[in-house]
Amino acid sequence: MLTSRRRPLAALALVLATAVSVSACSQVGGTASAAPEATAGSTRAPATSGSATSSAPGSITVPPSRSSSTTSGSAGTAGGTDGVDGTVGSDGIGDPYYPTAGNGGYQIDGYDLDLQYIPETNALSSTATLTGSVTAADGLTRFNLDLQPNLTVSEVDVNGQAATYQQQDAELVITPSAALAAQSPLTVTVTYAGSPDVVGGGTANLGDGGWYRTDSGGAFVAGEPTGASAWFPANEHPADTATFAVTATVPQGWNVIANGVQQTADLPAAPAGMTTSRWVLDVPVATYLDTIYIDKFTTVEGTLSDGRPVVSAISPQAPSDSAELARRTSDVVDVLSGFFGPYPMPAAGGIFTGSSTGFALETATRPVYTAGVDDLETVVHELAHQWYGDDVTVQRWSDICLNECFASYATWLYQEKVNGADLDRTWKQQVQSYLKKPAFWRSPLVDMGAGNEFTRVYDKGPIALHALRREIGDDAFFQIIKEWPATYGGKNASFDQFEAFVNDKTGQDYTAFMDAWFRGTSIPPEEYLYPGTLGN
Incomplete structure (x- = not known):
């Protein structure tokens, strides 16, 4: 992420990232579950050159689950030593810097959103389908997703069965109707609505992240480490990467762009006066790299040297040179490919918002640029992240x-x-x-x-x-x-x-x-x- 507050010497790009302050505990059914204690730094482990750290499929480390007594609304009772009937996924993925960021006991392999957005009133209604698997060795009877409290959940299904749930601050606590076996497939469907917003307070108090409104009445998403939970339920930590797709319905006259490649076939019929589009990213990335931009923008389109699509969105408020800068995307990718190898994403481009949020972000395939951080050096920096940060994830x-x-x-x-x-x-x-x-x-x-x-x-x-x-x-x-x-x-x-x-x-x-x-x-x-x- 590049910010307008810090610019490097000798034409070097500087990036600052934002994070959300996370709660130290998650209260479920009146019982508070304490989060792991944060430390200022971790003890250095001996370096090894093997495969990426992993204790679960997909090179994702998920912390072990915890046993907990039954809470009100829970589906099931505390189990014996095997934990199958009483295992609760942790309310943090195990990062000592942010103990309650992400969640434990499962991994998500794909997010698929079906949303409707009315820019005039900032009204979002959506159904998110999350697919993955249970990684807790003893199975799960309860687990969490990250979702900001200004989005109200109305229904949750787990593997096709209605589940009980509670929203506690930015935690969505879910209790399936039956215990989930270890290594079993997991499909979670969450229906929710509200007025999305930015999440205040970032890492080192550098800024906010999440759902931003544009001067023309539209909206876009950007935020690191926090951004996803401002508009969909997520396992919000880079240790759990997943593919991403969004079907977005908006009033006619508004346009939508997101990560990946646009799909035009087999779209659902839009309601009268509305239009529907779908974007799909089939490369797993961290959730802070998922984005959407809804506005009355124009596009600059082309291809990479190998034919992959380059699509950039240019806001009505974007600087006059934004379209020309967007046209340079393919050339920049070619130069960087000479250093880092083949471009790892299915598409490229950029989102030139013209908004004065003060930072740019390396959202996958299509970085978000804002006023003051939308020059060529910023483009180089954010496109380099497609290899270092988006494809290889911390x-x-x-x-x-x-x-x-x-x-x-x-x-x-x-x-x-x-x-x-x-x-x-x-x-x-x-x-x-x-x-x-x-x-x-x-x-x-x-x-x-x-x-x-x-x-x-x-x-x-x-x-x-x-x-x-x-x-x-x-x-x-x-x-x-x-x-x-x-x-x-x-x-x-x-x-x-x-x-x-x-x-x-x-x-x-x-x-x-x-x-x-x-x-x-x-x-x-x-x-x-x-x-x-x-x-x-």
């Missing part, structure tokens, strides 16, 4: 450097490739200026502590990656940044795994060097500070 928010450090360095690489920029000179100038600023070095790039994720990754991050490039050499570096998405695409990964990946591909141990640059809280020692040609 396991925990402490690994955010895997997204933001690389997307920020992508703007350096683009400048070098297209404009012949001298990156060594840029690096030396920046390091020289930061040597006089001890505070710049205090925040590590990995496991920086809750609330500090979206700070130094945008300026110190590309500096550290350029240092790594000069330490291991261009051949190894460019092999690594291309093979990393090829290896971990469609999976969750950690920075420990990236570090091990570097060591494996080079055949040398760069742990101390990477610790100094990515985990250190002071200026790197002299032996690591000026690697390769940077010492000349």
Whole structure:
């Protein structure tokens, strides 16, 4: 995410992300279930270069479920030692930075929304169908979804049977009519309505995220880590990625665009005076990367070099050069593909809102751009995220450097490739200026502590990656940044795994060097500070 409040030196893109403050407990039927205790940072585990961390299918880690006594409205009683009749999915997915973000006991493989929206009154009515499976070893008798309280649920079905439910703050607590067996398929259908809005209070108090209104009366969704629960029930954490589809019905005269590819066949008949469209993303992504834009926009269309569609939406309020910038999407993807390998998404484009929310976001296939953060460097940054952040997804928010450090360095690489920029000179100038600023070095790039994720990754991050490039050499570096998405695409990964990946591909141990640059809280020692040609 790029913001207008922070702009990088020497034409580097800076991105700040927003998060939602999460409740420390979820009260169900009068019984409060305490969330796991948050910690400022996690103990570093030994780096391994195997497959992405996973304890459930799809490379998703889901925390073990908890046993709980029966609560009012519950379908079933507390069970014995096997937990099958009394196991309650945790109200957090296990991220120590945000203990109640996401949920445990299951994984979602796909979201499919069927919604109707009236822009004039900001009225949303929707049915969301979630498909996945139970991952809790002892099965489930209760589980949670994330949904903001201004959206009121009227019905929940689990596997075709009516379920009881309660809304507690931003938690939708669901009790199926019968216990769900371990590893069994899971289909949850939620019918709800309300006036969607932004979710106040983000990571490090940087801003809001969710459902934004446009000056022309439309709406769009953007927010990191929180955005999805502002308009549909979700397992809102990147550790649980899923495909996404939306069928949207709006009044005639309004247009809709979302992630993925538009489908025009077999659409349901729209009510009188309404129009229906459908968009489908068949690549699993984190829920904060799902978006929709409803407005009276125009489109700029084209194709990538391999024929995949490029569709961008241009708001009536967007700057006059937005259409021309949208037309450059294909060229930018071609340049980035030279560094990172084949483009991983089924489509490309952008959503140029012209709104003054102050940030851009790498929503999958079609990043959202807003006023002040809609220039070429922003486009490069957000499109680089399609590989680093959207295709390869962080396991925990402490690994955010895997997204933001690389997307920020992508703007350096683009400048070098297209404009012949001298990156060594840029690096030396920046390091020289930061040597006089001890505070710049205090925040590590990995496991920086809750609330500090979206700070130094945008300026110190590309500096550290350029240092790594000069330490291991261009051949190894460019092999690594291309093979990393090829290896971990469609999976969750950690920075420990990236570090091990570097060591494996080079055949040398760069742990101390990477610790100094990515985990250190002071200026790197002299032996690591000026690697390769940077010492000349």
